[in-house]
Amino acid sequence: MGSTEPRQRIVAGAADMLRRRGVHATSVRELAKHAKAPLGSTYHYFPGGKQQLVTEAVRFAGDVAARMLAEELSAGPVEGLRAFLAWWRGIVTRSDFMAGCPVLAVSVEEPSEGMAALDAAAEVFTRWESLLTDSLRQHGVGEQEADQVATLTVAAVEGAVAMCRAKRSAEPLDRVAVRLEAVVTQTLAGR
Amino acid sequence: MGSTEPRQRIVAGAADMLRRRGVHATSVRELAKHAKAPLGSTYHYFPGGKQQLVTEAVRFAGDVAARMLAEELSAGPVEGLRAFLAWWRGIVTRSDFMAGCPVLAVSVEEPSEGMAALDAAAEVFTRWESLLTDSLRQHGVGEQEADQVATLTVAAVEGAVAMCRAKRSAEPLDRVAVRLEAVVTQTLAGR
DNA sequence: TCCCGGTTATGACGACCGTCATAGTCTACC
DNA sequence: GGTAGACTATGACGGTCGTCATAACCGGGA
Numbered sequence: 001m002g003s004t005e006p007r008q009r010i011v012a013g014a015a016d017m018l019r020r021r022g023v024h025a026t027s028v029r030e031l032a033k034h035a036k037a038p039l040g041s042t043y044h045y046f047p048g049g050k051q052q053l054v055t056e057a058v059r060f061a062g063d064v065a066a067r068m069l070a071e072e073l074s075a076g077p078v079e080g081l082r083a084f085l086a087w088w089r090g091i092v093t094r095s096d097f098m099a100g101c102p103v104l105a106v107s108v109e110e111p112s113e114g115m116a117a118l119d120a121a122a123e124v125f126t127r128w129e130s131l132l133t134d135s136l137r138q139h140g141v142g143e144q145e146a147d148q149v150a151t152l153t154v155a156a157v158e159g160a161v162a163m164c165r166a167k168r169s170a171e172p173l174d175r176v177a178v179r180l181e182a183v184v185t186q187t188l189a190g191r
Numbered sequence: 192m193g194s195t196e197p198r199q200r201i202v203a204g205a206a207d208m209l210r211r212r213g214v215h216a217t218s219v220r221e222l223a224k225h226a227k228a229p230l231g232s233t234y235h236y237f238p239g240g241k242q243q244l245v246t247e248a249v250r251f252a253g254d255v256a257a258r259m260l261a262e263e264l265s266a267g268p269v270e271g272l273r274a275f276l277a278w279w280r281g282i283v284t285r286s287d288f289m290a291g292c293p294v295l296a297v298s299v300e301e302p303s304e305g306m307a308a309l310d311a312a313a314e315v316f317t318r319w320e321s322l323l324t325d326s327l328r329q330h331g332v333g334e335q336e337a338d339q340v341a342t343l344t345v346a347a348v349e350g351a352v353a354m355c356r357a358k359r360s361a362e363p364l365d366r367v368a369v370r371l372e373a374v375v376t377q378t379l380a381g382r
Numbered sequence: 383t384c385c386c387g388g389t390t391a392t393g394a395c396g397a398c399c400g401t402c403a404t405a406g407t408c409t410a411c412c
Numbered sequence: 413g414g415t416a417g418a419c420t421a422t423g424a425c426g427g428t429c430g431t432c433a434t435a436a437c438c439g440g441g442a
Contacts (some may be wrong), residue, residue: 006419021300022213022214022215022299022300023213023215023216023299024213024214024215024303025214025215025300025301027398027399027400028399028400028401029398029399037420038419038420038421038422039420039421039422040402040419040420040421040422041419041420041421043400043401043402043418043422044314045419049400049401050400050401073424077306081251098302098372100298100299103357104299104350104353105299105300106209107194107291107353107354107356107359108213108291108292108295108296108299108300108353108356109210109212109213109215109216109296109299109300110216111212111289115285116358118357118397119357121357122354122357122358122359125354125357125358125363126358147250147366148366148367148370149368150372151351151354151362151363151366151367151370152347152366152367152370153368153370154350155346155348155349155350155351155354155356155363156343156346156347156350157346157350158346158349158350158353158354159345159346159347159348159349159350159351160342160346160352162295162299162346162348162349162350163298163313163316163342163345163346164296165298165299165302165309166294166297166298166309166310166312166313166316167313167316167317168313171342171345172316172342175338175339175342175343176342176343176346177341178339179339179340179343179374180343183370183374186377197389218428218429219429220428220429220430221428221433228390228403229389229390229391229392230390230391230392231389231390231392232389233389234430234431234432235388235389235390236389240430241429241430241431281440291426351407383442384441384442385431385440385441385442386438386439386441386442387438387439387440388437388438388439388441389436389437389438389439390435390436390437390438390439391435391436391437392433392434392435393432393433393434393435394431394432394433394434395427395430395431395433396429396430396431397428397429397430397431398422398427398428398429398430398431399426399427399429400425400426400427400428401422401423401424401426402423403422403423403424403425404421404422404423404424405420405421405422405423406419406420406421406422406435407418407419407420407421408417408418408419408420409416409417409418409419410415410418411414411415411416411417411419412414412415412416
């Protein structure tokens with residue numbers, strides 16, 4: 001909070017706004033105001049314009065989640081999964097179901113011009129999947145099965161976050177959490 | 192194809208554009224052009240403006256999918272699941288990973304003014320879940336477990352569709368398909 | 383034949399968009 | 413203390429947005 005670096009503040013603020021409104025409903029002016037930075041600064045720090053800003057925001061949000069996921073996975077796949085789900089639940093509920101996932105937002109909206117942001121989103125998804133896959137493999141799960149469970153987890157979490165937003169309820173995330181934990185437990189038990 | 196009713200044409204076209212661009216990147220002008228209808232007609236048939244148009248498009252797309260899902264589920268839960276996944280795979284690949292899900296698009300973007308479209312999205316999700324839940328319950332699955340598996344399925348499919356768009360690859364949907372089928376099969380086998 | 387409802391056609395409105403140019407301010411080093 | 417360079421401030425640009433008012437059109441009942 002109150003980071004002194006304006007650039008960092010802009011990126012973090014952008015990630016926060018993308019969560020709530022999506023890409024096209026977020027203007028650069030609002031972005032600057034939200035970060036208490038002048039509009040001119042925006043184009044000073046991000047000469048690539050909105051595209052660059054969105055791309056960096058996606059990477060930033062992806063990194064934050066990945067760092068958390070990596071740490072929690074060190075206690076085991078099930079513990080990591082639980083923490084991942086709880087983390088998303090916190091974001092969704094604390095914002096009164098206004099906030100979602102900026103990575104998902106970029107993935108759903110147009111690649112109108114330049115796919116930089118979309119590519120960044122794809123990389124974030126892949127990174128999350130890799131963390132989950134590695135953890136599963138380290139606990140004896142086969143390659144294919146680990147890949148599939150990791151992708152299922154990321155997809156289900158992202159989908160559930162969007163569903164929570166639409167329904168203004170945390171139930172989708174809760175249901176998915178129970179079922180995903182069962183899947184991972186069974187996978188670790190070797191079928 | 193080539194329906195004579197302009198109103199229907201506009202709604203179907205809107206659903207198609209929402210898939211590809213999302214809500215805010217789709218203008219009413221483009222919508223009218225895409226449906227070969229005059230801009231004035233748009234506000235004649237949809238006095239509620241863009242909000243009403245988006246809402247009806249979401250309901251329309253939701254109905255099409257629900258009808259398909261209901262029919263395929265009559266052959267059993269696994270068969271319905273398979274068809275559901277294959278249907279989405281077709282949409283994603285046939286469009287060269289440009290098209291996604293309009294319901295998801297609405298769920299991820301603004302609640303800015305009037306939640307009509309968001310509510311419609313929530314109803315569509317609930318409808319899809321109900322179809323899956325009912326099918327599972329008719330095959331002896333308990334209530335809670337059926338609810339959880341149904342939500343997991345819808346969430347995972349929606350998330351995977353977005354991931355396919357970002358990665359420009361059908362692999363997320365394919366991985367999710369394999370794992371979801373395993374989940375449903377095991378659920379039906381009673382643990 | 384006339385007219386009248388539903389539909390299309392056209393153009394305008396105020397607002398906001400992304401982007402940039404330019405000029406002012408500040409900071410830190412020589 | 414002066415000056416270079418990083419940052420801020422301001423305002424403008426061409427465009428497009430959602431929305432609406434209004435006029436032209438057109439088919440069919442009186």
